[in-house]
Amino acid sequence: MTHKSSTLYFSYNFVNVEDMRKREYLGQLELMVLLAVMRPARDAYGVLISREIAEKSGRDVALASVYAALDRLERKGFVISSLGEPTAERGGRARTYFTPTAAGLREAREAHGTLMRLSSGLAGLKGELA
Amino acid sequence: MSPRMPPRLATWVLDHLGMRYRNESLGGDLFEEYQQGRNRLWYWRQVIAAVVARQPRPLKPKTRLLFLRIFGHILADLGVVLLFSQIAESEHRIRPVDYLMSPANIAVLALLGLTAATGVGLVIWATRQGSRGTHN
Numbered sequence: 605m606t607h608k609s610s611t612l613y614f615s616y617n618f619v620n621v622e623d624m625r626k627r628e629y630l631g632q633l634e635l636m637v638l639l640a641v642m643r644p645a646r647d648a649y650g651v652l653i654s655r656e657i658a659e660k661s662g663r664d665v666a667l668a669s670v671y672a673a674l675d676r677l678e679r680k681g682f683v684i685s686s687l688g689e690p691t692a693e694r695g696g697r698a699r700t701y702f703t704p705t706a707a708g709l710r711e712a713r714e715a716h717g718t719l720m721r722l723s724s725g726l727a728g729l730k731g732e733l734a
Numbered sequence: 735m736s737p738r739m740p741p742r743l744a745t746w747v748l749d750h751l752g753m754r755y756r757n758e759s760l761g762g763d764l765f766e767e768y769q770q771g772r773n774r775l776w777y778w779r780q781v782i783a784a785v786v787a788r789q790p791r792p793l794k795p796k797t798r799l800l801f802l803r804i805f806g807h808i809l810a811d812l813g814v815v816l817l818f819s820q821i822a823e824s825e826h827r828i829r830p831v832d833y834l835m836s837p838a839n840i841a842v843l844a845l846l847g848l849t850a851a852t853g854v855g856l857v858i859w860a861t862r863q864g865s866r867g868t869h870n
Contacts, residue, residue, distance in 0.1 A: 650763035666783035667763050668753060675755040685756070693769065695737070697762030 628680040630715055636661060637673040638712050641683055641702045649688075649699045650674075674702060682708030740768045744781045752784040760784060799860045806856030813850025817843060 630638065640656040641648045654670050657663065677683045688699040704712070723729055748761055764780050793801070820842060824830040833839060 650759060651766055654763075666787075667760055667767075667780055668784035668787040671753055671756055671760050671784075672787045675753075687759070690762075693737070693766065694762035695765035697758050697765065699762060700756045700759035 628711075630682075630711060631673075631676075633665070633669065634673045634677055635712070635715050636665075637670055638677055638682060638704065638708055641674075641677075642704050642709070642712060647701045648703070649701050653702070677708065678702075681705060682711055737765075737769055740765060740777050741774050744774075744778050748781045748784055751788065752781070753788050757784070796864070799864045802860040803857050803864075806853045806860060808853070810850050810853025810857065813846050813848075813853055817846040817850060820846060 636657050637653060640653045640660075643656050650667055650670060653674075654665060654667050657665050657670070674683060674685070678685055683702045683704055685700050685702050688701055690696045690698045745761070748757070748764070753760060764777060768777055820839070821834070824833045824839075827833040
């Protein structure tokens, strides 16, 4: 490798590392919450999101953990929230509705694609090992 | 029909020590679920999860530096005071020089000196960082 090309190679790697630092990756719970936010036809809120996760994953996730994940997703720009009206059936407290952003949809699509590619053809996932 | 009221104390804990993010909506969600037949134990578990999930408010850089300076001062003072008291301790011994020069004592003195130096270094570093922040 010549000096010029090695410098280029180094710069390319450096840019890749910088991209990795800037990029926000999703944790497992964050991805589950983001997918659950995408699921309802309209107006996803805490109870619906937590029920969706419990139904599809079989895990009973604490509502506080769902809100903590939603907080991180909102700070990353993957969801936006809006406050509804307080109602008597909720003890006079308002609902917060969540909607995925374009960046959130793109991130969910990419994460899903990556998982599909990584898991395709893995014998262990079909119980063919052991 | 009047709603089933969740445990009062748990609701108070949630309101005062719950999450910083959307705590009111979380409380409403818990109330809604409680109306659907969840029990008191479930409600308490959810409230405890909210208290645990509460994130500490991040300190401002200035406050963080101030805390570091105070910590540095404490470390330096503690190191110096213990260092001198360790040296003074030798006066009560029959052979003060032997006691002072013993490997165990030298190790203790070195450790205390290092503690004091770390404290001083921390104070200097935090002060410099603070003044750099003011100039920028």
